[in-house]
Amino acid sequence: MKLYEFKAAPNPRRVRVxxxxxxxxxxxxxxxxxxxxxxxxxxxxxxxFARVPVLELDDGRTLAESMAICRYIEELKPxxxxxxxxxxxxxxxxxxxxxxxxxxxxxxxxxxRHGTEFGKGLESNQNTAWAETCRxxxxxxxxxxxxxxxxxxxxxxxxxxxxxxxxxxSIDFGAATGAVKVPxxxxxxxxxxxxxxxRPSAKA
Amino acid sequence: MKLYEFKAAPNPRRVRVxxxxxxxxxxxxxxxxxxxxxxxxxxxxxxxFARVPVLELDDGRTLAESMAICRYIEELKPxxxxxxxxxxxxxxxxxxxxxxxxxxxxxxxxxxRHGTEFGKGLESNQNTAWAETCRxxxxxxxxxxxxxxxxxxxxxxxxxxxxxxxxxxSIDFGAATGAVKVPxxxxxxxxxxxxxxxRPSAKA
Numbered sequence: 001m002k003l004y005e006f007k008a009a010p011n012p013r014r015v016r017v018x019x020x021x022x023x024x025x026x027x028x029x030x031x032x033x034x035x036x037x038x039x040x041x042x043x044x045x046x047x048x049f050a051r052v053p054v055l056e057l058d059d060g061r062t063l064a065e066s067m068a069i070c071r072y073i074e075e076l077k078p079x080x081x082x083x084x085x086x087x088x089x090x091x092x093x094x095x096x097x098x099x100x101x102x103x104x105x106x107x108x109x110x111x112x113r114h115g116t117e118f119g120k121g122l123e124s125n126q127n128t129a130w131a132e133t134c135r136x137x138x139x140x141x142x143x144x145x146x147x148x149x150x151x152x153x154x155x156x157x158x159x160x161x162x163x164x165x166x167x168x169x170s171i172d173f174g175a176a177t178g179a180v181k182v183p184x185x186x187x188x189x190x191x192x193x194x195x196x197x198x199r200p201s202a203k204a
Numbered sequence: 205m206k207l208y209e210f211k212a213a214p215n216p217r218r219v220r221v222x223x224x225x226x227x228x229x230x231x232x233x234x235x236x237x238x239x240x241x242x243x244x245x246x247x248x249x250x251x252x253f254a255r256v257p258v259l260e261l262d263d264g265r266t267l268a269e270s271m272a273i274c275r276y277i278e279e280l281k282p283x284x285x286x287x288x289x290x291x292x293x294x295x296x297x298x299x300x301x302x303x304x305x306x307x308x309x310x311x312x313x314x315x316x317r318h319g320t321e322f323g324k325g326l327e328s329n330q331n332t333a334w335a336e337t338c339r340x341x342x343x344x345x346x347x348x349x350x351x352x353x354x355x356x357x358x359x360x361x362x363x364x365x366x367x368x369x370x371x372x373x374s375i376d377f378g379a380a381t382g383a384v385k386v387p388x389x390x391x392x393x394x395x396x397x398x399x400x401x402x403r404p405s406a407k408a
Binding site for chain 1: 280291
């Protein structure tokens, strides 16, 4: 197998952190989004939607979408479980992972692409009003997560899962790009962020 | 169990079509988004993100997110399989389901919310330039799906799966709201749409 990814983008980092938690290694090749390498014909043949990461399987087929890649690895190497251990855990991990994507990662990514100088290179129709709407939405989601994390250790329960990975990567990307930052008074979210950031996988 | 949903919204329809394919019945309660019932304190206690559908379990816990709900039911009643039959199918169904959401459903929902008169009631910061960007993105995704469906019967392979459900619901929602329509020259996408629309589940 081979992983096409890009060090500076949030979605590939989700897969790298996941692989580090699994202690599972896959050879990687960089696809430089800033140089437009994801829009080259060779890469479009691997993923017509022009997104990284993409996992190339040994038979040559290519699997896109971070969570599809992680699920594939989860079935290859189930331990430690990062999608839950039984039907109910599977469902609630999926719920929180998806909520983190939809309510946090997507708005933060849009606040970056549409609201920062650096994002201009990626977004031909930059829309600063949309960036502001997304920034407000990400802050509203952070407030909900802060309240939730007052009652449990991790995003989806009492164990570290892919829901923590998506939430951590989103928050770090918002901070690194200056698009959205966690307000200082969100103590539970900050407590959780300190804990997940101290895991060796966070360096991935 | 009890399902909180809203007949006019696309995400609840994904779950209704899924349940119809499974021949699995759950009592439903309508949450009228046009009347703001999803923002009432009683509903926010079930889902702080104020979205439908929500599945209330017998122990009172509430599970949000359409695909989390469908996965929960998939483990309760595995047959017929709508998320694939083995590791590789699971991964590719997940890939196409997520691509349909991210590249089709989200842009179409945004083209509706930000670009139509009716959407104004749902979106306090309506942004018509963003609606246009989303409309173009949905059309680009349709073109990719049209090419893919020239080579196979269903979105993720040769069997009907949740990837077909998300794609069908997205396209129908775009057409019903006038936000985005499938261009007439996309013959493969239209062939596929005719076939999935003829299934009894499409009426759900």
